[in-house]
Amino acid sequence: MRDELLLGIDLGTSSIKANAIDRHGRSIGIGVAPTPFAAGAHGVEMSTEALFLAIRSAIADLGVLASRIVAVGVASMGETGTIIRADGPTNLPLVAWHDERGTEIVDELVQTFGAEEIRRRTGRQARSVTSIAKLGWLLRNGYESGGTWTGVAGLTVWRFTGVLAQEQSLAATSGAFNPVTAEYDREILASLGLDSLVWAPARVAGTNLGRVSPEGARWSGLRAGIPVTIAGHDHPVGVIGAGGDRTEVIDSMGTGEPLVVSWDASSPTKRDHPSWPDQLGDLTITAWPGTARHMLLWETLRPGLALRNLQRALRVDRDDIEFSAIRVDAQPLDLPSLVAMQDGDIPAAVLALPAEEAWASTLEGYAAASADAEIRLRAISDVAGQTLLIGGGLRSRRWVEAKLRRAEHPVAMAEEREAVSRGAALLAGVAGGWWAPEEYPPADTIPLSGAESFVEGIGGRA
Template identity: 75%
Template sequence: MRDELLLGIDLGTSSIKANAIDRHGRSIGIGVAPTPFVAGQHGVDMTISALFGAVQDAVAGLGALASRVAAVGVASMGETGTLIDAEGPSELPLVAWHDDRGSEIVRELVDAFGVSEIQRRTGRQPRSVTSVAKLGWLLRNGYSGRGTWTGVAGATVWKLTGAIAQEQSLAASSGAFDPIAGSYDEEILSALGLDSLAWAPARRAGTMMGLLSRPGSAWSGLPEGIPVTIAGHDHPVGVIGSGGDSTEVIDSMGTGEPLVVPWEASSPAAAHPAWPGQMGDLTITSWPGTERFMLLWETLRPGLAMRHLQRALGVDRSDIEFSSIRVEAEPLSLPQLLAMQDGEIPADVLSAQPEEAWAATLEGYAHAAAQAEENLRALAGVTGTTLLIGGGLRSRRWVEAKLRRAQYPVEMAEEREAVSRGAALLAGVAAGWWAPESYPPADTIPLSPGSAVRKGMGSRA
């Protein structure tokens, strides 16, 4: 039917979005609900019931459009998840990806395997953000659980279909998954005492992972029997939704700011590159819907730092963004930025005028990203444009800071809801509307290095 729509659900750090798009890839309606993370005694987490309630609220925001949905794709933040058994999801708290619980688990892994071996096995740094660190902490601190581990996207798919599923790029965020081999590392799981649990098999984004069940239809208001897929980790899915391709560097500006480049794992020896010391946190993951891979640089968390700074300064975000537009400032250093991401605001930042502190922080992030992009281009051999995507594009001050440092042509994605759009596009693959990467085009705005944003729109074929 020509009036059918695709639904992309984005389970983000700050909000949950349900985006209905048509056959041309255009958003027809969107529902939004806040992600119900709360700060508690041990850190930041949410309950499974609160998550499901927020998803239900976001879908309800579509109104009558929900009845026209022909397929559903779910994208989500990585790392955060739960265990599901025959009775349903456990009552384990859903620990936020940026929560630092599990640092001791990471130290155990490093002692057992060494950093370079963990990188070789998993394509990523050993970090507390990984699922195994969070799950290990929970099971050692008074929580019990059994069943199959999957992420919050998988839990939402279970609620809709009754099927337990996982997707490749989200499995890669577990800290115990080899993205090249496509399998979980039993030795890592065994070393942490997690091998008695099941881990949902990782499948390619766009695969039909279940049909919307009668209970799922009653809960969501979506039609029974339609295909549901997991679209993947939010950053890779945002690349799809914004029209990014394998010739570019994609800079995803948001709570986290990964830089994305294509990665060719042509042989086992080349599959897991040796990380240069200055590169920081590099991650190999799947290019959603395909057999290819992407490399992400994941050191920066601008949204966290700016949130901490905003609270410390006691300013309104929109006001400080406006007042900082024409302020010149020296960029903060990477160590200063990393401290701010942990909530530690340097004294010299706090003593500056608010607009100067804000401008210096954005200049610092632009400088750090520009240096990382240069290294990534050399590592991956990418010579194409730089594509800016994500919610951070709403900050004119941040975009202009990036343009001052640009060495390659820069484009800005017109699509602001890239993750939910990408999830909907992959739902179209599950529904048979199109083949992977034969999606309706996305629009971009070309920008000139060293100048302000120009109005205009270019179509990406």
């Protein structure tokens, strides 16, 4: 029916968004609530009850639009999750993915298997942000065990439907999942004493996992009987929502700046290329939502963190320094300097520069680093199309112009700013039978042939 809408829920680190879209893929209304993470005695976490209240608040913020929802898709941050039993979630806190707990768990894994073997088994580096690092810490510190583990998106689907499930790109953030075989690694789990847990089955995004139960309807305010799916991890889902496709390199400019390409796991010769994976550093394999294909994500860059740290060190206003740096000629900072800045260590040579030059040099450095990584990503994939820029970093004219000067392929800019929640809604449309995967309503993009077209595209904003 013409009045029916799809709901995409984005469980983000800072906020929860409930985006209602129509059959043309257009957002009709967005409800927002803060994500209830808070610093506690052991670190940053939230309770399941607080999460449920926040989700309910975001849906309620839609007002009467909630009555028109006919399918739901849930995307979320990775890693964070809990254990669910027959009587409901346990008392495990939902530990933030960026919380420092679990470092010793990772050290044990590396000692047992070796860093390269873990990368081979899981498609990613061993890191403390993984679910098994957080879960291992919790169980060793007196929290309950026994039951089924799933992430916060799976927890939300359980609250809607009573069904226990997980999705492949989110399962990949656990640290014990092989994204190519789509199976959990029992040896890694056993080494940490986590193999006695049930791990919710990882399904393809867009799968109809269940329907809103009468209890789920009373809680959420949505109608009972509508299908619910897990859309996936926020980075891959944001690619879908912004209109990215398998022919493009997608550059997600934000706090983190993952570069994304489609990857065919059946082409093993690509693994023999010199860029795989040592010369690319934080290279991650995950699922392309709704399909049997995979994504490669290069995740070394955290420009939002570096710029935030630099802004504090320079004691400048963000808008003012962005404007001042527009016409400044600057040499790019090297990658080691950028990584140090991400960790809060601003090199003395950077602080010695005039503020606008330090800012411009940082943006030039990130543009150079991503351009180099894009060349390598294209070499190990079959991607030959344009580069699509997405994310909040598009507000920085100076940054985008630095990218355009280095571009070796056509560049376009995505207009969608709520890409994750829109992508979740599009995958809800798959679960609801509105369209097949990758046959979504298009998202608007603007070709960028040079600095002039960029200025026109954003209306001359600095």
